Amino acid sequence: MQPVSTRNRIILGLLPYAMMGVVALADALTGPEYGFLPLLSLGPAFASLSGGVKRSLAIGVLAMVLCAVLAADNDLLGTRQNTVTWGTLLGVIGASVVATVGRQRRERELANVRSIAEAAQRVLLKxxxxxxxxxxxxxxxxxxxxxxxxxxxxxxxxxxxxxxxxxxxxxxxxxxxxxxxxxxxxxxxxxxxxxxxxxxxxxxxxxxxxxxxxxxxxxxxxxxxxxxxxxxxxxxxxxxxxxxxxxxxxxxxxxxxxxxxxxxxxxxxxxxxxxxxxxxxxxxxxxxxxxxxxxxxxxxxxxxxxxxxxxxxxxxxxxxxxxxxxxxxxxxxxxxxxxxxxxxxxxxxxxxxxxxxxxxxxxxxx
Known part of the structure; x- marks a missing residue:
């Protein structure tokens, strides 16, 4: 697992919002017949690539809010299609939180290994x-x-x-x-x-x-x-x-x-x-x-x-x-x-x- 550069960190940080923005815009322009709302789960999915658990949960909540607003605008609240969309979002949000916890643990392990390597370097190659x-x-x-x-x-x-x-x-x-x-x-x-x-x-x-x-x-x-x-x-x-x-x-x-x-x-x-x-x-x-x-x-x-x-x-x-x-x-x-x-x-x-x-x-x- 390699350290992420500052530029890549910024891109990964903005990616969930960009994905949800594109999906929301596409749904607003085309209406309910194309069924774009389940794709809002891309936001929480990409949230696990950077940041912490709170950030992943916040992006998940934002995806749920967008889904509710767009579903209401399309008269889909309470429909079977909207229920499946809610279930998809909740499942992806849960998976994103679990993935974020695992990534942070690996990052801590990598930091520990790197600190040990630095100490070994000072001893080995003085x-x-x-x-x-x-x-x-x-x-x-x-x-x-x-x-x-x-x-x-x-x-x-x-x-x-x-x-x-x-x-x-x-x-x-x-x-x-x-x-x-x-x-x-x-x-x-x-x-x-x-x-x-x-x-x-x-x-x-x-x-x-x-x-x-x-x-x-x-x-x-x-x-x-x-x-x-x-x-x-x-x-x-x-x-x-x-x-x-x-x-x-x-x-x-x-x-x-x-x-x-x-x-x-x-x-x-x-x-x-x-x-x-x-x-x-x-x-x-x-x-x-x-x-x-x-x-x-x-x-x-x-x-x-x-x-x-x-x-x-x-x-x-x-x-x-x-x-x-x-x-x-x-x-x-x-x-x-x-x-x-x-x-x-x-x-x-x-x-x-x-x-x-x-x-x-x-x-x-x-």
Missing amino acids: PVPRRAGHLRIAVSYTSAVTEALIGGDLYEVTVSPGGGVRMIVGDVQGKGLEAVETAALVLGAFREAAPYEPDIRSVGVRLERAMNHRLTGEDFVTAILAEIRDDDLTLLNYGHPAPLLLRADGTSFFAEPKQAAPPLGLADLEPDPPEPYGLPFTSGDQLLLYTDGVIEARDPSGEFYPLEDRASHLKADDPEQALHDLRQDLLDHLDGPIQDDTAMLLVRCKTHLEVLDAQDGPAETR
Whole structure:
């Protein structure tokens, strides 16, 4: 059951009166021979689509009054035809009240579920820090399920021993509540391991162990782990799309691992775990971690979203604005609803000038 927009709410509110007005006008113009009066029940029937029980009863009373006035005008009061019309109206009014009570109960249940989902979102997908040392960070998440707040994509950023920053972006196989539960398990394991394990490989081992305790059969999670310490970037890829690295000089490339590795939960397919690989990450560089909902987004002609070609949208001074611009370009490419959850995490290495400005200005906290 989807929330009703303001425009649709107004239309639904006026619809019962419009229907009764049309029926009353038609009966007044044509007389009793066409038998329009039973159609006054359309007013109470449509009343159950919006508003409360009192409103439904009020519209029902209005329909009864109109029926009495028109029947008197047509000399139908007390006739068999008019008795059937009264019975029809009373039956529809009763059904409308029952339907209104059921709709309001479902709306309350939906509101409760939505509030729980909002609480789950705050716990599962916490806001990432906008600044962490010499890094600036922004995140964007869009669920493919209409009105959903969380899905199977996941992300997190946390500190690592020695002052570095560790992050994860992942994609759970499947959708629905099971995917959300698995995402919560991955994030919980990452939050426990990342701040304490000595290296990113050890974090990956902890995640794999947690998945093996939970996942069976065909369940798996693709994930990319990243650690940035000083001017060094270390990546650990579990079957996830390679991150996009944008250099300060304008060049860009996908940071592919030397050897492909299976997703988390499918370690039995490959005896050797994935190997971390390192790259320089210096002043003015950008790192974009994302899920496959981005690169697999198709336009109406079936063309995939050309992420590397559209990296020029990540040029705004504010990383959040830059990521917003890229997301908008992705939506324009789709020209329709998103078909898969999409998560994007943008990390920028501050320029020397930005570092000096940050030192001069007030510190920003999470």
